[in-house]
Amino acid sequence: MRTIVQLLAVSLAATFALAGGVPVAAQPLPEPVVGKPGELVANGGFDVGDRTAKPLAWGVEGNEAGANIVNLGAWRTAGLGSLEVKDVAGSSVAVRTERMVATTGASYEASAKVRLRTGAPASFELEFWDFDQNLLTTKSVTPGPGTEFQTVTLTGTAPAKTAHVTLRIFADVAAVGDSYWDQVTLRQVPLPYDKALGRDRELFLDDYRIESTHDLERVVHPGQKRQLPVVRADKPWEISAYTYGSTFKIGGTYKLWYTCFSDVAPNYHMCYAESANGVDWVKPHVGRVAYKDIPASQTNIVLQGSGTIAYNPKAPADRTFLLMKFQGGPNGYYGWKSPNGLDWTPLSPDPLLLDGDVSQVAYDETRDLYIASVKKRMFTSRTPGIYERSAFVSTSKDFLTWTEPQLATSGDYADDGLAESIGGLEGQIYGMPILPYEGLYIGLPWVFLTLNYTAGQYASAADGPVLPQVAVSRDLLRWVRPVRGSLLEPSLGGAWDDGALYTASNILVTDKEIRLYYAGFNNGHGGADPTDPNRDNHRGQTGLATWRRDGFVSLTNRSLPGTGDAGELVTKPLVFTGRDLHVNHVVFPKGEIRVSVLDAAGNELPGYGVRQALPLRGDRLDSTVRWSGGRTLAQLAGKEVRLKFSVVNADLYSYWIR
The missing domain is CATH 2.60.120 (Jelly Rolls)
Known part of the structure; x- marks a missing residue:
């Protein structure tokens, strides 16, 4: 960390x-x-296996003894090893990749090298899956006859509702024989240039x-962070004051909507602050929500619950500010509108998008398009019965009707490796603000490195650091993460932001710099440990990080x-x-x-x-x-x-x- x-x-x-x-x-x-196109398959050369010779980053089903990593010079094409598939009468064996994020409508190309030793070979399959882990469609090819290495290929287009793509090498009960597999690849066909x-x-x-x-x-x-928070939890209704929120410069005034956590239900509230320079903030008495015996007119709480804001000065006057936030009845992401960012009314009695927890919204003025990134949970994590947090993207022209959310980023083997390197379990995506920037879209995936399910007051939801990284898309559908590294680093032990880090939903850009407000916590996602002598001082506050223009x-x-x-x-x-x-x-x-x-x-x-x-x-x-x-x-x-x-x-x- x-x-x-x-x-x-x-x-x-x-x-x-x-x-x-x-x-x-x-x-x-x-x-x-x-x-x-970038390579999607991990360990496609079958050069590394676990202690039982099963290929890492692949799963084996059926007759597990029939699939092993071997190091035999005559039965590989490159690298150290190959996959030996030995199917015996009356059994079947399948070897499948981990699930990889796929894009509806995108085309995929797969290939593998295979050599038959005896009997019938296994088949090679390209599989597309939906959000609920239902298999949508399969493309399959069976190698032809011959005892020399041959290349088999598959192409397929992800159908509607696709979330994941996998490759499978499968020998059914009828395919009795020995075959050797090497150099398995999978690539997404890129956008037309x-x-x-x-x-x-x-x-x-x-x-x-x-x-x-x-x-x-x-x-x-990494951003250059100011040493001290710019917005502190310093009001009676603020146990924490952090940016699950949005910041805009309107006229000559910086305006910040942030989350304050209090001891009054529903605990999370949206508060408002403003500044002349973006560093020194005041909390004006413009509240619409009271706190205990403090009237609304003496607070800066403008809404129960909290979310992020899209600002569109060209929109009708009653919805210049549009907000999405999670709430129940039924659970989902609901829309709110405001003429000034202070007076909020619901857009609809129904949720705009289903599921719940974390969402970010943005407005792309070049395409006159609203963008939402919402957290969804899939039961695809390494831990049985535990959900995997992932970021899905949806768009709208009016903030009322939204496209089917498309899986954008999810924890992968690189995230898992990072979590393992600090003694953890796996990497997940806690949320992902999307920044329209110079004709493309920059995502800030919050990579949650789950360490355990035992530490902190929220142990059942996992403990560990949350570190913002970088993703990029040209069309809001295909997302790549060609570089891994934290845009924000936790400060050293004891600092106010030495724990989990989150970001505002947007950035502020000038000719010289990028400004990003962020939430810094002095504990991980699991919250304060009951045995920590400083547990009563654990909180989230708002910091400021800067980069040179284009400087991520x-x-x-x-x-x-x-x-x-x-x-x-x-x-x-x-x-x-x-x-x-x-x-x-x-x-x-x-x-x-x-x-x-x-x-x-x-x-x-x-x-x-x-x-x-x-x-x-x-x-x-x-x-x-x-x-x-x-x-x-x-x-x-x-x-x-x-x-x-x-x-x-x-x-x-x-x-x-x-």
């Missing part, structure tokens, strides 16, 4: 580096080509516009002239309007960034080569790229080109053309 975590997305292990302001590193980008480069900035959160790289690493930069993630190279290897990135084909290429970067001593322009065949265009490129140096939020003679991109507008970034000892955050 006090570490900075480096997770390999294709590994089952977690690697650690000490904290202290150093960026959180993830895996190096694949070399030499990225921008292709659009060469047109708009006016939005291009960040490096995903590989969408990247054709190839070498010696660059995608890095998460960078592509990083740490070579120096004469030592190490310079990094390089080539984009996919681009077509643009505009004349100037802008870059957001930090170049460290003795480093530089140069940008050259390539034609469709990958050749440097005359006058735009790396030798003609003027080097970028220093810490610049907005550098304009030039080539010798003051050359700009004006004469290349409308033509198909690629950009090549040559990077030495620098962080590359974003680029754009205007």
Whole structure:
């Protein structure tokens, strides 16, 4: 919990580096080509098994003795091992991957290498499942005859209501024989690529516009936190005062809606604060809810219960502010409207979406679209009978009618590995605010590392840290997490935010920085331990973290002239309007960034080569790229080109053309 975590997305292990302001590193980008579908299957080469030789990250059903990891040179194609499937008469055996998040309407491609030794081979299956673990559809292929390794492939499109996808190797009672399996892969077919480069900035959160790289690493930069909370629990009705909430700057005033926990039912309330600078907050007496003998006019409590807010100044006057919150009768996420963020009335007597607990809403003004991320619970966790918290996404044009929630992020083997590395059980997704940002969507999955079900006052719901990470989507359906590392790190022991961390539903962005308000607790999710001498001081408060503009993630190279290897990135084909290429970067001593322009065949265009490129140096939020003679991109507008970034000892955050 006090570490900075480096997770390999294709590994089952977690690697650690000490904290202290150093960026959180993830895996190096694949070399030499990225921008292709990511591998979904863990241990697809069957190189590692448990102590009984069963493949890790796979489950075995039926005749368990008939499926084992083996290390036989003649019966593998790569790596150390392969899966031996030995089916005997009268029995069956199935080996299935863990469930992986799938997207309705997306296509998937699977392949495996298999060699038959005797008898009939097992079959290879692609399976799609719904939220309730019902099998929706299966694609199957049986290897052909022959004793040499052959490749079998499957393709399938996830039907409506899909939540998960799995692969299965299955030998039924009729398929008596021995076969060996290796190099199992599963990839989601990516979105169609659009060469047109708009006016939005291009960040490096995903590989969408990247054709190839070498010696660059995608890095998460934890936010710079203020040492003290900016909103404290300092009112009689506040045991805690934290941001399960939203923050906007409207006119010259920062407005914050936060959760206060009190000793009066329903315990959770929504409170209001405001500030002239976003740091020093006041709690005006604008309350609509009383507390014991304190009248509403003397509180800042504006609503019983708590949720998050979408602010749309173009909406009808009575619903400029729209809120979603969990409540009973029946359980679900309900909508509320307000003209000013203080006076709230229900949108409908019925829930907008079913299930309950944590939700976040946002408004995307570019698409005139409301976005909801809601927590749902599936019984797919490692612990029998225990639910798995996951984030689902739904959209609406009017905040009343919402699309079928689509599973977006769920705990996976990398999250589980992180939990195990600190002595825990598994990783789950507690919630996920969604931030419309520069033409894409940044998710902040709250990764809940469940340690146990015995510690704290809420032990039955699990104890452990909650750490916000990064996810990204281009269409609100397909979500990727190509880099793992905490955007916010707990402070050291005894600090007010040394426990679980949550975030507001939105960020505030200027030309220079990103501001994110967050909830810091001085205990884990399980709450105060009854034996803790400080148990009466356990509470949540509100903090502030900042990043440079576009600063969540960078592509990083740490070579120096004469030592190490310079990094390089080539984009996919681009077509643009505009004349100037802008870059957001930090170049460290003795480093530089140069940008050259390539034609469709990958050749440097005359006058735009790396030798003609003027080097970028220093810490610049907005550098304009030039080539010798003051050359700009004006004469290349409308033509198909690629950009090549040559990077030495620098962080590359974003680029754009205007």
